[in-house]
Amino acid sequence: MENFTYWVPTKVYFGKDTHKQVGTVIKEYGFSKIMIHYGGGSVQKTGLLDQVTQSLRDSGIEYVLFGGVRPNPVLSLAKEGMDLCRREKVEFILAVGGGSVIDSAKCIADGVLNPDMDPWKFFTKEAVPEKALPHGNILTLAASGSETSQSCVITNEDGGWKKGFNSPTHRPLFAICNPELTFTVNRFQTGCGTVDIMMHTLERYLGGKGKNTPLTDRIGEGLLKTVMEAGAVADKKPEDYEARASLMWAGSLSHNDLTGLGRAYVMQVHQLEHELSGMFPSVAHGAGLSALFCTWARYVYRWDVPRFAQLAVRVFHVDMDFENPEATALEGIRRLEAFFESLSMPVRLSQLDAGIKKEDGAVLAEKCSQGGTRVLEGIYPLGKKEMEQIYLLAY
Numbered sequence: 001m002e003n004f005t006y007w008v009p010t011k012v013y014f015g016k017d018t019h020k021q022v023g024t025v026i027k028e029y030g031f032s033k034i035m036i037h038y039g040g041g042s043v044q045k046t047g048l049l050d051q052v053t054q055s056l057r058d059s060g061i062e063y064v065l066f067g068g069v070r071p072n073p074v075l076s077l078a079k080e081g082m083d084l085c086r087r088e089k090v091e092f093i094l095a096v097g098g099g100s101v102i103d104s105a106k107c108i109a110d111g112v113l114n115p116d117m118d119p120w121k122f123f124t125k126e127a128v129p130e131k132a133l134p135h136g137n138i139l140t141l142a143a144s145g146s147e148t149s150q151s152c153v154i155t156n157e158d159g160g161w162k163k164g165f166n167s168p169t170h171r172p173l174f175a176i177c178n179p180e181l182t183f184t185v186n187r188f189q190t191g192c193g194t195v196d197i198m199m200h201t202l203e204r205y206l207g208g209k210g211k212n213t214p215l216t217d218r219i220g221e222g223l224l225k226t227v228m229e230a231g232a233v234a235d236k237k238p239e240d241y242e243a244r245a246s247l248m249w250a251g252s253l254s255h256n257d258l259t260g261l262g263r264a265y266v267m268q269v270h271q272l273e274h275e276l277s278g279m280f281p282s283v284a285h286g287a288g289l290s291a292l293f294c295t296w297a298r299y300v301y302r303w304d305v306p307r308f309a310q311l312a313v314r315v316f317h318v319d320m321d322f323e324n325p326e327a328t329a330l331e332g333i334r335r336l337e338a339f340f341e342s343l344s345m346p347v348r349l350s351q352l353d354a355g356i357k358k359e360d361g362a363v364l365a366e367k368c369s370q371g372g373t374r375v376l377e378g379i380y381p382l383g384k385k386e387m388e389q390i391y392l393l394a395y
């Protein structure tokens with residue numbers, strides 16, 4: 001087991017009606033003026049925004065509204081948010097939405113207190129935010145795990161670069177997670193969320209080094225089985241509370257580091273996908289992952305057959321073939337792919353309705369490898385050539 005530090009300071013309020021406490025929760029922290037950040041309209045349509053503002057008014061908290069975050073959130077909007085927060089002397093940012101809204105809020109929070117820095121430099125790792133405005137969220141979509149994670153992922157429209165970075169400043173003060181708020185998430189986004197939650201654990205489970213992590217392995221396996229069961233139910237019955245609840249809690253646990261403790265991992269498929277949805281913003285993150293993951297798995301599994309076989313046996317109920325463990329590993333990947341297909345998720349890049357051409361693989365690999373200078377470490381390191389092969393094989 002590798003050494004680790006586990007620090008997940010976000011307070012989680014989980015369950016029915018929890019969002020109605022938001023005014024009281026924020027008041028307890030002592031904030032009197034906040035910004036409410038949201039997306040393209042779902043929070044108005046569902047009436048959630050009205051409930052949130054009512055709760056704030058009841059607690060005597062002043063607020064400014066700032067909506068318009070689109071999926072795969074952009075830097076230009078976050079910069080507008082930074083200006084607004086400074087102008088209005090906002091003390092706290094409340095994100096109400098999915099991962100895109102929460103990430104946009106994190107980006108704004110970093111920028112507000114570092115006015116002399118170009119916020120993009122945090123993403124290119126040329127600068128580090130030492131401080132940020134405090135933030136919290138009301139989650140409306142189980143997927144990214146951003147509600148408790150230390151990551152923030154933003155697209156710079158200037159060049160179509162999508163980049164993420166980790167920082168303690170990204171840990172929200174609180175996450176309010178009411179599964180009922182996800183009843184209105186459509187079938188496609190529910191599928192994307194199910195895939196993304198699985199990926200956050202699968203990338204840690206398969207894509208890293210570090211032996212002797214039996215507890216971490218079994219937590220990950222339990223999470224994956226739970227998400228597959230709940231995802232299948234939510235796919236058919238969007239208002240099944242227990243399924244939505246399992247997805248929501250799994251989403252937070254899957255990306256708050258728990259399922260990778262003791263392992264050294266690089267999320268190679270996430271890196272490949274971020275390039276994809278950076279260059280093609282209509283690609284939903286979960287759909288991009290779904291289109292790439294099984295090709296990646298078939299490309300690298302031979303460098304850690306025992307681990308892929310373990311996953312196949314323990315999560316996908318494949319019988320272990322001791323004569324031919326490779327066959328076991330491959331059958332596990334096949335069953336994972338079949339699960340994605342059962343949710344109508346794409347398993348090839350050509351199935352993404354985004355105008356991607358086969359030749360784009362070379363451009364994507366050029367960008368992902370930063371002109372051939374970056375290698376993604378993992379069970380098998382991916383340089384530019386390997387990245388391009390995966391994009392082409394996944395087409």
Ligand code: NZQ
Nearest residue numbers: 039040041042071072098099100140143146149151184185
């Ligand atoms: O914008 P609105 O109108 O709210 O609609 C959204 C959006 O169109 C809709 N939606 C959200 N909640 C809803 C709802 N529709 C009906 N009812 C509700 N209750 O769903 C659409 C997608 O929302 P989005 O926030 O983009 O989805 P998701 O939560 O999957 O977030 C994706 C973003 O998170 C990043 C991704 O790269 C992508 O940019 N990630 C962030 C991570 C992190 N910070 O830790 C880790 C992830 O790996 C991921 O990279």
Ligand code: ZN
Nearest residue numbers: 144196199285
């Ligand atoms: Zn993800």
